[in-house]
Amino acid sequence: MKKLIIIPAYNEEDNLKKLINNIKKYAPSFDYIIVNDCSTDNTAEVCRVNNYNYISLPINLGIGGCVQTGYKYAYQNGYDYAVQVDGDGQHNPEYLKSLMDKILEENIDFVIGSRFIEKSGFQSTLSRRIGITFLSKLIEFTTGTEVKDVTSGFRLGNREIIKCFAKSYPRDYPEPESIVTLKRKGFNIVEVPVEMLERQSGTSSIKSMKTVYYMVKVSLAILIDWIKTT
Amino acid sequence: MSLKLQIILIISSLLSIFLLVDMIRKESLGLKYSLSWLTSAMMILILALFPDLIDYTSLLLGIVNPMNALFFIGNLFLLVIILTLTIAVSRSSVRVKELTQEVALLRYQYENERAK
Numbered sequence: 001m002k003k004l005i006i007i008p009a010y011n012e013e014d015n016l017k018k019l020i021n022n023i024k025k026y027a028p029s030f031d032y033i034i035v036n037d038c039s040t041d042n043t044a045e046v047c048r049v050n051n052y053n054y055i056s057l058p059i060n061l062g063i064g065g066c067v068q069t070g071y072k073y074a075y076q077n078g079y080d081y082a083v084q085v086d087g088d089g090q091h092n093p094e095y096l097k098s099l100m101d102k103i104l105e106e107n108i109d110f111v112i113g114s115r116f117i118e119k120s121g122f123q124s125t126l127s128r129r130i131g132i133t134f135l136s137k138l139i140e141f142t143t144g145t146e147v148k149d150v151t152s153g154f155r156l157g158n159r160e161i162i163k164c165f166a167k168s169y170p171r172d173y174p175e176p177e178s179i180v181t182l183k184r185k186g187f188n189i190v191e192v193p194v195e196m197l198e199r200q201s202g203t204s205s206i207k208s209m210k211t212v213y214y215m216v217k218v219s220l221a222i223l224i225d226w227i228k229t230t
Numbered sequence: 231m232s233l234k235l236q237i238i239l240i241i242s243s244l245l246s247i248f249l250l251v252d253m254i255r256k257e258s259l260g261l262k263y264s265l266s267w268l269t270s271a272m273m274i275l276i277l278a279l280f281p282d283l284i285d286y287t288s289l290l291l292g293i294v295n296p297m298n299a300l301f302f303i304g305n306l307f308l309l310v311i312i313l314t315l316t317i318a319v320s321r322s323s324v325r326v327k328e329l330t331q332e333v334a335l336l337r338y339q340y341e342n343e344r345a346k
Contacts, residue, residue: 035334055338059330069331076335171327 003100004079005032006070008063008153009087013042019089020052027096033073034087037066063153068169075166083156090122091154095194099156102192109187110161112147112179113154113194121195131215135176138219142226143183148191150176161187170221173214177221184225231281231296239278246271266314270307 005023009016016034023032034054036043038061047054055069067084074082083099085091095113103111115123116132123129135150153175157165164185170177182189250268253259259267277284277300288299 055334057330057334058337059326061327061330065327065331069334072331072335073338 001081002077002079003030003081004070004074004077004083005030005093005096006067006074006082006084007032007034007087008037008066008070008084009034009039009043010037010060010063010066011039011041011043012087012089013039013046015087015089016043016046016052017050019085019087019093020050022093023085026093030083030096031079032085033070035066035069035073037061037063062172064169064171064174067174068165071162071165071169074162079162080159081156082162084153086153090196090198092195092197095154095192096156098194099154099192102190103156103158106190108190109158110182110189111156112149112152112189112191113156113196114147114149114152114191115194115196116148117191117193118195120193122198127211131211134215135218135222138222139176139180139183142222143180145183145189147179147189150179152196154194154196173218173221176218177225180222180225181228184228231278231284236278236281239274243271243275243278247275263314263318266307266311270304270311273303273307 005027007016007019020032020034023030032053034047034052036047036054036056038057038059044054044056046052047056055073057066057069061069070084071082081100081103083096085093085096091113099111099113102108115121116129124132132149132151136146136148139150140146155175161182164182164187165178168181170181179189247268250259250264250271254261254264284296284300287303288294288296291299291302293299293302
């Protein structure tokens with residue numbers, strides 16, 4: 001059984017080393033691939049010097065295109081399972097086991113590591129939680145499935161999911177939208193409680209100024225996906 | 231429409247058509263995207279040559295001032311052109327993304343082979 005960790009990394013020179021060490025320590029049965037999204041810092045250099053397994057994108061694609069490269073890699077190399085772990089260190093590789101257990105024992109297609117089930121660990125800011133709750137309700141309305149942590153980037157999928165994402169994946173702010181797409185295609189999705197850490201350094205892909213834009217765009221994407229037929 | 235405006239429109243639309251054809255000839259403007267531009271320029275030329283058409287159109291559309299009808303039609307053409315461009319940009323950006331990913335994956339393979 002081949003399992004891959006996809007690590008999207010944009011300017012994560014300070015966080016990668018710790019993350020890779022944690023992966024080797026807590027999830028040794030997983031392979032990993034770092035997808036360097038044309039970082040402007042020394043991310044590529046850090047990967048090269050430490051001999052990490054990494055792909056460097058020649059131009060910056062944003063989080064969606066970056067993660068999708070990882071799924072394409074997983075698909076081409078015949079992986080059975082692929083999990084996204086953010087390059088900023090907010091996802092703890094120790095939880096990979098519980099995600100994996102869940103997907104195996106209950107024959108689930110897609111498992112999302114959720115901050116809001118046991119409400120422990122870093123819970124994000126109040127304004128973000130309100131936004132996430134709104135998107136969660138919107139997704140529940142359009143798909144009939146309750147997913148609490150719709151923006152979680154800590155997600156594990158089986159071969160079918162890998163194939164689906166390798167073929168098409170939303171461009172920017174992909175997480176909530178891709179949940180709706182997967183539900184539309186009939187995949188089953190389950191959340192597993194995890195604790196997340198506050199990002200250790202660098203900046204998030206969603207900056208405060210862009211929050212309104214983010215909400216409008218993602219809500220629209222969810223509604224559009226709802227009326228898609230294929 | 232005054233004779234002065236008519237002459238200005240005829241000259242400028244002829245000039246635009248000439249420039250458009252020249253750009254298509256030099257392949258700096260793709261034939262595919264030039265159609266909407268050419269059609270717009272032709273329309274202006276026709277309307278300038280036969281101003282009665284504008285009066286007729288404005289009557290048909292229920293627009294009191296014929297010049298407003300001209301602006302309205304002009305705007306419609308612009309919207310079509312912009313939409314065509316937005317579609318083209320969307321498609322190009324998807325293609326660029328796919329190519330970028332392909333290049334990155336191939337380079338990864340290549341460097342791994344070479345390292346062996």
